[in-house]
Amino acid sequence: MPAQGDSDFRSATISVLVDNESGVLARVIGLFSGRGYNIDSLTVAPVEDGGQRSRINVVTSGTQMVIEQIKAQLDRLVPVHRIADLTQQGPHVAREMALMKVIAAGDRRSEALRLADAFRARVVDATTESFIFEMTGSTDKLDAFVALMRPLGLAEVSRTGVAAMARGTRVI
Amino acid sequence: MSTSLPAADADALQPGAEILLRALKDQGVEVVFGYPGGAVLPIYDAIFKQNAIRHILVRHEQAAVHAAEGYARSTGRVGVVLVTSGPGATNAVTGLVDALMDSIPVVCLTGQVPTHLIGNDAFQEADTTGITRPATKHNYLVKRSEDLARVVHEAFYVARSGRPGPVVIDLPKDILIGPARYSPPSAAPHRSYRPQTEPDGGAIARAVALLKGAKRPVIYVGGGVINAGDAASEALRRLVQLTGYPATSTLMGLGALPASDPRFLGMLGMHGTYEANLAMHGCDVMLAVGARFDDRVTGKLAAFSPQSRKIHIDIDPSSINKNVPVDLPIVADAGRALSALVAGWEADGATPDRTALAAWWRQIDGWRARECLRYTQSRAAGAIIKPQYAIQRLHALTRESGRPTYITTEVGQHQMWAAQFFGFEQPNRWMTSGGLGTMGYGLPAAMGVQVAHPEALVIDIAGEASILMNIQEMSTLAQYRLPVKVFILNNRYMGMVRQWQELLHGGRYSESYSAALPDFVKLAESFHATGLRAESVDQLDATIRAMLAADGPVIADIAVDEKENCFPMIPSGAPHNEMILGPEHEATAAGVADAGLALV
Ligand SMILES: Cc1ncc(C[n+]2csc(CCOP(=O)(O)OP(=O)(O)O)c2C)c(N)n1
């Protein structure tokens, strides 16, 4: 696969609508690992009444040719209904949620709380020695907050990965 | 197809195994290649009680899959395999990957431990759907009796639709025993898998325009044309006739165009002809049909056909722009797209650029004049047989016999010589393991072909090393009186390995000598077959004639020149115009760069 330095190397957020049958996630993940594609983030959950179909959101990266190949490979999996390359289609919303545990006392504790407020992170658990912050937003915003918390006693992070959809009336 | 039963009967509860057989019958299945075991005994019991479906008992599950591949490729139908759980399923894996790589429609039924034991490391349990997920086009684990019939019908649809491939249905034993209701094949479209078969009209018109304007065109044909059925080969022939354009074929596409057609340049790729590879390198418009630009064909990607605009017809969108960027992709069934191209060309009243085409043919004829496949066979009594000559005589004498002839091969030099020297005039007469390159493919594949065509002449062109990989199938041939002929080009080496060691590894012949070979004549006899041997050129024709005349299976052990190499050769990673020609030709290519050594 072409190297990261290639000029047309890009990130792509791809949504895939699949039949919610056993093994479908393994098929998708196996496709990525078997063919050496990158997975930067992956989410999956049933999205329809009765749980018949699931939506997988995968953030990947590669050259344009590789990303086209990823979409074609996904599309030929039997349980795949539809695919959307949200990055290519245009404006879209991509959000993820993170839980972050900060263990700190004194100044660092109050600084963490102050920053959380500025970033609109919510406190969902607190003890005298710790907080759990919950934050929803773009991957970049979460990355930035995590980086700020690190010197302030960040002890644990749990992130959901990206959920995404196109802006406006367009649907997958 | 469907033998509809009375309504009351259709609704009755039946054991899963009966439902399974009924579904197979409704799918038009006549033959199953299989091997029994504990988990599939209910199916064997159901087979015992009926006569509509014939079971061929192989001697190894890998062979069952190759036999089904041979059956499928020679008939255009889906081949069916039945194996037990655990080792039965794992033994089948090589065959499944082989069918996946070469796009052969196969449905493989695997036994599984009862559902309540799955995950318990039960006796002969294997995670068959996990193991075969990357080895199949799709697979199923049937967990509820009510899904059984539907899954079987869907599996056949998936195996044969779009780009064909192998499908596994994993069947827990309790599902095979438990009662279920039958459901016939549904006419409703599949909920998610609906491959595009009709070409886009605009794209066809653009393709006609590109082809019409070509000055140095070439048509590059792949196995997809064979898969698309006779109509595809016919449309291709018509297109070549209308345009007068030169055409070449991959290993898998041989027979789509008649080898005797003067516009056919022979096979391309690593061991393709000089003229085919140079035409690909120098063309200005390339029409690729049902071919996938794999590394054995393209050589060095960066230098592949640098000046051409490329049209690519393929039913699998993921084959397009995978290795080589193309200018005009057409996602469609090869037959429909070719017919549309022919119709478009005719409606347009298109004519080729005659002056340019004549000049292009002069250049190609110049390349042809190099006679890249030339070799010298001494006719002196006692002279050693050249492998190329053995294939040419086999070809001539089978033609003379006038019988429909099907050729399978193992993997190695003999396979390439068969591709180069056995001229195929029709599609579906040539079965070889192209994508996976599986030694041991040829004998079981021939068995499957012979089951489908009992009257035909079916010959496995083999190497002495490969044939030992599934030699046990001689016993199957004997049991079912399948008169397959095994034609061994015995060079006492894993010749293809030896060739690479000679050319790329300083002549260090590490572990490539075929030591301690059996006496193939006695081996044949011990399997109730006829054994023949030719040791020198004067014995060759008589041996081939005796082989062709024999009623039953034959092994013909043909001693050939141990040192012969297969040329032309484009070393891995080299561009098409850096081909090595044989010793009969003046030196052409420089030595292979070290980087080439890393490539396979
Ligand atoms: C199952 C398998 N193992 C190993 C190889 C690698 N391989 C390719 S050709 C070859 C030698 C084949 O020898 P033989 O059957 O005698 O054919 P020859 O090349 O001599 O004609 C080997 C070992 C393979 N293709 N398949």
Ligand SMILES: [Mg+2]
């Ligand atoms: Mg050999």
